[in-house]
Amino acid sequence: xxxxxxxxxxxxxxxxxxxxxxxxxxxxxxxxxxxxxxxxxxxxxxxxxxxxxxxxxxxxxxxxxxxxxxxxxxxx
Amino acid sequence: xxxxxxxxxxxxxxxxxxxxxxxxxxxxxxxxxxxxxxxxxxxxxxxxxxxxxxxxxxxxxxxxxxxxxxxxxxxxxxxxxxxxxxxxxxxxxxxxxxxxxxxxxxxxxxxxxxxxxxxxxxxxxxxxxxxxxxxxxxxxxxxxxxxxxxxxxxxxxxxxxxxxxxxxxxxxxxxxxxxxxxxxxxxxx
Amino acid sequence: xxxxxxxxxxxxxxxxxxxxxxxxxxxxxxxxxxxxxxxxxxxxxxxxxxxxxxxxxxxxxxxxxxxxxxxxxxxxxxxxxxxxxxx
Numbered sequence: 001x002x003x004x005x006x007x008x009x010x011x012x013x014x015x016x017x018x019x020x021x022x023x024x025x026x027x028x029x030x031x032x033x034x035x036x037x038x039x040x041x042x043x044x045x046x047x048x049x050x051x052x053x054x055x056x057x058x059x060x061x062x063x064x065x066x067x068x069x070x071x072x073x074x075x076x
Numbered sequence: 077x078x079x080x081x082x083x084x085x086x087x088x089x090x091x092x093x094x095x096x097x098x099x100x101x102x103x104x105x106x107x108x109x110x111x112x113x114x115x116x117x118x119x120x121x122x123x124x125x126x127x128x129x130x131x132x133x134x135x136x137x138x139x140x141x142x143x144x145x146x147x148x149x150x151x152x153x154x155x156x157x158x159x160x161x162x163x164x165x166x167x168x169x170x171x172x173x174x175x176x177x178x179x180x181x182x183x184x185x186x187x188x189x190x191x192x193x194x195x196x197x198x199x200x201x202x203x204x205x206x207x208x209x210x211x212x213x214x215x216x217x218x219x220x221x222x223x224x225x226x227x228x229x230x231x232x233x234x235x236x237x238x239x240x241x242x243x244x245x246x247x248x249x250x251x252x253x254x255x256x257x258x259x260x261x262x263x264x265x
Numbered sequence: 266x267x268x269x270x271x272x273x274x275x276x277x278x279x280x281x282x283x284x285x286x287x288x289x290x291x292x293x294x295x296x297x298x299x300x301x302x303x304x305x306x307x308x309x310x311x312x313x314x315x316x317x318x319x320x321x322x323x324x325x326x327x328x329x330x331x332x333x334x335x336x337x338x339x340x341x342x343x344x345x346x347x348x349x350x351x352x
Contacts, residue, residue, distance in 0.1 A: 033246035049283035056239025
């Protein structure tokens with residue numbers, strides 16, 4: 001449904017003297033508003049007001065999940 | 077003027093008795109990137125922003141007050157039945173010594189709210205970019221509080237509030253686009 | 266005076282919260298998209314639907330709004346509990 005991924009991943013440099021177990025892959029959220037200057041009219045809406053309320057928006061394409069649903073899956 | 081409707085914008089539920097979460101939630105009550113800051117920032121910018129965009133600032137400001145009420149509800153539910161011992165164990169001993177279980181506008185570290193958290197430059201582009209940044213910061217703060225909480229019902233409310241920041245950010249970006257177009261037209265006065 | 270809150274209260278309240286949410290979301294959208302006729306129609310329909318739901322709600326559970334946007338019963342009940350953070 002989304003042409004842009006909702007999360008981006010990167011690998012911080014891991015030094016030889018780091019005291020704690022390194023986190024090898026970090027991520028950050030890139031929600032839909034980053035990819036549109038202007039919401040186009042006529043975007044599809046959630047089926048019911050209750051669904052819209054639950055998601056926090058009327059439009060599925062503007063929905064930004066958190067936490068990352070793909071967390072734990074190793075990324076390139 | 078303002079009227080009051082006796083309902084929350086979203087049905088807030090807290091299913092776990094964990095007053096420690098109140099300590100983190102209060103960041104969105106009286107903190108730099110919280111709902112009070114957002115509401116007062118937009119409410120105040122209303123007066124100097126171009127007419128095309130006043131309605132948007134007014135409406136978003138009002139929605140932020142509704143969100144402030146939701147955060148207050150979460151904190152209230154977590155602390156209204158907390159004994160002094162529970163408050164101390166939750167890291168809220170300092171707060172209790174000043175306020176008992178009353179809410180107050182301070183952040184997670186106890187720093188009281190200040191107008192230094194907000195700005196109105198009078199320049200609409202500066203003001204709108206501040207607003208966009210504020211929404212992104214609020215979104216991030218909700219992410220970190222969601223990370224700290226394992227109460228699924230509370231998190232539903234927090235995820236709702238986070239998504240609203242996403243939408244607000246989009247609207248402020250659109251407001252910038254609207255003002256850019258206006259500024260491009262030749263107007264002779 | 267403490268009111269009792271039956272499941273019907275929560276059910277009806279949630280319906281109102283849902284339709285009012287759509288109204289707020291459309292309001293923000295229309296502030297930046299003033300020419301979207303479909304959205305304006307949807308906004309007005311949702312506003313009407315919200316009014317009907319609230320008439321029903323207030324019949325059973327008393328006034329929702331202050332300062333004359335809702336009517337009072339006797340005795341004065343505009344400031345009755347429960348308040349939203351207590352519910």
